Amino acid sequence: MSDRRAYLLMLVSVAVIWLLAVRWSGLPPLTLPSPAKVGEVLWDERSAMLEGTLSTLFTALLGYAVANVIALSLAIGSVYIRWLEAFSTPWVVVLKNIPFVALASLLIITMGSSLLPRLIIVVLVCFHPLLANLNQGLKAADRVLIDRMRTLDGSRWEIFRYVLWPSALPYYLAAHEIAFTTSIVGAIVAEWFLSRQGLGHILVKGMTEYRGDRIYAATLISSVLSFGAYWICRAAGRHLTRWQRA
Amino acid sequence: MTASSPKSTAVPLEAAPAIRLKGVSKRFKAGTDILSGIDLSVARGELVALVGASGCGKTTLLGMAAGLEEPSEGTVEVLGVSPAQACALRQVGVAFQRAALVPSRTALENVQLTLAITRRTDGLDPSQLLRDFGLGEHLHAYPHQLSGGMQQRVNIAAALVHQPQILLLDEPLGALDEITRESMTEWLAGVLARTRPTTLLVTHSVEEAVVLADRVVILSRYPGRIAHDLPIHLPRPRDIWGKPNPDFQEAVRTVRSHLHAVLRATGL
Numbered sequence: 155m156s157d158r159r160a161y162l163l164m165l166v167s168v169a170v171i172w173l174l175a176v177r178w179s180g181l182p183p184l185t186l187p188s189p190a191k192v193g194e195v196l197w198d199e200r201s202a203m204l205e206g207t208l209s210t211l212f213t214a215l216l217g218y219a220v221a222n223v224i225a226l227s228l229a230i231g232s233v234y235i236r237w238l239e240a241f242s243t244p245w246v247v248v249l250k251n252i253p254f255v256a257l258a259s260l261l262i263i264t265m266g267s268s269l270l271p272r273l274i275i276v277v278l279v280c281f282h283p284l285l286a287n288l289n290q291g292l293k294a295a296d297r298v299l300i301d302r303m304r305t306l307d308g309s310r311w312e313i314f315r316y317v318l319w320p321s322a323l324p325y326y327l328a329a330h331e332i333a334f335t336t337s338i339v340g341a342i343v344a345e346w347f348l349s350r351q352g353l354g355h356i357l358v359k360g361m362t363e364y365r366g367d368r369i370y371a372a373t374l375i376s377s378v379l380s381f382g383a384y385w386i387c388r389a390a391g392r393h394l395t396r397w398q399r400a
Numbered sequence: 401m402t403a404s405s406p407k408s409t410a411v412p413l414e415a416a417p418a419i420r421l422k423g424v425s426k427r428f429k430a431g432t433d434i435l436s437g438i439d440l441s442v443a444r445g446e447l448v449a450l451v452g453a454s455g456c457g458k459t460t461l462l463g464m465a466a467g468l469e470e471p472s473e474g475t476v477e478v479l480g481v482s483p484a485q486a487c488a489l490r491q492v493g494v495a496f497q498r499a500a501l502v503p504s505r506t507a508l509e510n511v512q513l514t515l516a517i518t519r520r521t522d523g524l525d526p527s528q529l530l531r532d533f534g535l536g537e538h539l540h541a542y543p544h545q546l547s548g549g550m551q552q553r554v555n556i557a558a559a560l561v562h563q564p565q566i567l568l569l570d571e572p573l574g575a576l577d578e579i580t581r582e583s584m585t586e587w588l589a590g591v592l593a594r595t596r597p598t599t600l601l602v603t604h605s606v607e608e609a610v611v612l613a614d615r616v617v618i619l620s621r622y623p624g625r626i627a628h629d630l631p632i633h634l635p636r637p638r639d640i641w642g643k644p645n646p647d648f649q650e651a652v653r654t655v656r657s658h659l660h661a662v663l664r665a666t667g668l
Contacts, residue, residue, distance in 0.1 A: 299500035302558075305466045305568075306517045307488045316513060320504045397504045397542050 187367040192374065195367040202356070207375055209352040213269065214341035214379075217276025218334060225281050229288035233318065234310070239289070250282045254340075258347040272344035279340035280333040284326070291325030292318050324398070327391035334383040342376055353379075416480040417441040418566060418598035419465055424474035425623070426460050433623035434460050438474070440617065440626060444565070447592060447599040449609035449616045451655070453663055457624030458602040462570050465600055466494050478566055486566060490518040493559035493597070497571040499551035501543040507554045508539040511561050520562040529557050533591070549580040556588070560595060567597040574604060585611050593636060606659065610651045611638050618655070620662045627662045630655055 169189065175181070176188045183191060196203060228246075232239035254275055261271035295318045303313045345354025353372045360368035392399075419442040426435040435457040442448045450458045463469040464476050467483030478486035486492050493514075501510045511526040530539055533553045543551055552572055559567060573581045573588070585608050592599060592612065603609050609616045610632055618628040632651055 296500055298496050298498055299502065301466070301468050302494055302496070302500045303517065304468060305487050305492050305494045306514060306562075307490060308517045312517055316502055316517070320502060323504075395504075398544075400542050400545065 183366070184364055185366045187370055191367050192370045195371045196374070199368070199371070203371060203375060206351065206353045206356045206372065207379070209349075210338065210341050210345060210354065210376070211379065213272050213344065213352065214276060214337045214383075216269075217273045217341060218280060218337040220273065221277045221281035221284060221333065221337065224277065225284035225288055229285055229292060229322075230314075232289065233292055233314075246282065246285060249278060252278075254278060254343070255347075258344065262348055267348045267350060271348050272341065275344040275348075276337050276340040279343075280337040283329045283333045283336070287325040287329035288322055291322030294325070295321035324391075324395050327387070327394060330387040330391065331384055334387050335380045338376065338380050338383055416477070418444045418446070418479060419600060420475075420477045421461070421464070421471075422475050422477075424461075424464065424471045424476060426457065426464065426469070427472040435471075436623035436625055438624070438626060442598055442600060444598050445596045446614050447601060447612055449601045449603055449613035450619060451603060451606060451609050451616060451659060452619030452624065452627075453621055453666070455624075456619040456621035458619060459570055461619075461624070462568050462600060462602050465566075466492060466568050490520055490562060491565045492568065493562065493564035493566070494568045495552075495555045495559040495570070495572045497574040499543070499548075499555035501551060501554060501558070503543050506540045506542055507535060507546065507550075510543070510554055511558045514558045514561050518562045523562040524560070526557070526561055529561055530554070533557050534587075547580075549576055549584055552576065552584065553587075556591070560591070560597070563595070563597075565597055567592075567595075567599040569599060569601045571602055571604060573608065581605070581608075588612065589637060606652055606655050610634070610648065610655060616655050618659050618662055620666050622666060628658045630658065 172189055176186055179186060187195075228238065228242055232242070257278065258271070258275060261274060265271040299317050300313055303317060308316070341352065342354040342357070345352035346358055347354075349355050353376050356372040357369055360366070360372065419440070421438050421440045424435060424438040424440075425433060427433050434455075438461065440448070440461075450461060452458055460469060464471055465478060465483055467478075467487050476483055479489065479491055481489070483492075501507075502513065505513065507530060508527055511530060515523045515526065527539055530536065530553075533556075535550060535553060535557075538546060538550060541550075543554070546554065552575070556569075556572060559569075573584050576584060585605075589612055599612075601609070601612060606616075613632055616628075616630045616632060617626055618630070619625065620627040634647055634651055638645075638648065
């Protein structure tokens with residue numbers, strides 16, 4: 155079965171299950187609205203939904219960019235500065251393992267509901283897969299090829315450009331498929347805790363006001379964003395490593 | 401030497417042997433001597449094959465000539481300067497047993513890469529070189545699309561394209577099946593006869609050594625020392641796969657008997 159057909163089948167299945175659940179589960183429309191009702195909310199509240207989506211996207215993209223800068227700096231820095239990896243590993247491991255719900259609570263009481271604590275959460279949830287894969291990809295570089303470059307008097311930059319980076323790239327691209335999606339989830343969770351805007355906030359509000367239709371609408375949007383993020387990364391990744399399938 | 405820029409291709413001390421190792425020893429950190437008291441000179445344009453059992457330090461010796469490893473004692477000179485300086489003069493080409501190609505670049509791009517890095521403008525034409533190497537149909541193939549023998553030809557082309565005076569080959573045909581290896585040996589002999597770089601060749605194959613080399617140097621092991629230095633006086637081209645050639649058989653027999661004597665003496 156082709157990729158496209160499998161996705162189509164999945165979408166149709168979800169729609170069918172949803173419709174059947176609405177028809178047969180006996181749950182009230184407040185908690186399980188029909189697809190039509192959710193569509194109605196999406197249309198009626200489109201400006202609030204759009205605003206929420208843009209706010210979430212902004213947090214996610216900015217956090218993601220920062221996470222990439224940190225991961226690239228640490229991974230590439232560790233190739234040239236021997237102590238950097240040893241020094242940074244305990245920090246990375248500890249930060250990665252702090253439950254971010256705990257961290258979110260801490261950030262609320264110290265920083266309030268500004269952008270910064272949300273960014274911190276996004277960075278923390280998505281930078282680790284980037285760093286781990288970059289490290290692995292750089293270490294997988296062909297030592298024999300590096301030796302050959304050295305005998306040609308290749309500079310550090312040339313060895314990086316022609317050997318290390320091409321080796322790390324497929325790993326880095328694979329990390330994006332995980333981390334970009336995670337950044338959107340991270341942004342929504344951060345908003346859930348820390349914000350008066352964004353899809354996370356729409357979800358919290360929907361919950362307190364018992365508006366299942368809004369929750370479903372925001373869930374639908376965030377799923378589309380997440381899937382879109384995954385799809386963009388995958389397409390870009392496949393384009394950049396198309397030689398592998400030549 | 402200090403006056404010449406790193407990009408310069410001028411080579412000093414024309415009269416010196418192309419490669420000279422004097423009293424070279426190599427000791428690993430654990431205290432094991434891998435090579436001891438190596439004195440070896442390779443004249444310009446000469447091809448010396450290094451043979452010996454695994455662990456005799458052949459690859460280490462080649463690595464020192466390439467500037468990739470430092471001797472623990474003694475000196476290594478390449479073109480009258482240190483190996484690193486010879487590399488900086490862009491006069492060294494290496495090919496290892498495993499073809500070291502950039503996987504995301506085509507055969508042609510891999511060969512061009514050598515010219516890009518060495519900034520040599522007087523090198524050979526990469527596409528013509530690959531055509532001469534029988535890869536005209538595969539210029540734009542990626543390494544994973546090529547057979548082992550083809551990859552190795554690209555690897556050797558990438559080592560030769562900048563016309564280095566020194567060529568260091570570490571079992572370049574070692575990973576190939578026997579039939580491919582035999583035809584590649586003949587092919588390599590032809591390539592080297594045309595380009596005539598000073599060549600140090602590490603090999604496990606006595607036949608390969610005898611077909612290609614002007615001298616076969618046999619190393620003993622634990623530690624690696626030069627046990628025999630045997631000149632090969634056979635006319636070129638040495639077409640040996642076609643018809644029986646008694647002189648060739650005799651040369652192979654001589655090298656092999658010396659090699660076996662060395663192996664027996666070092667406990668194998």
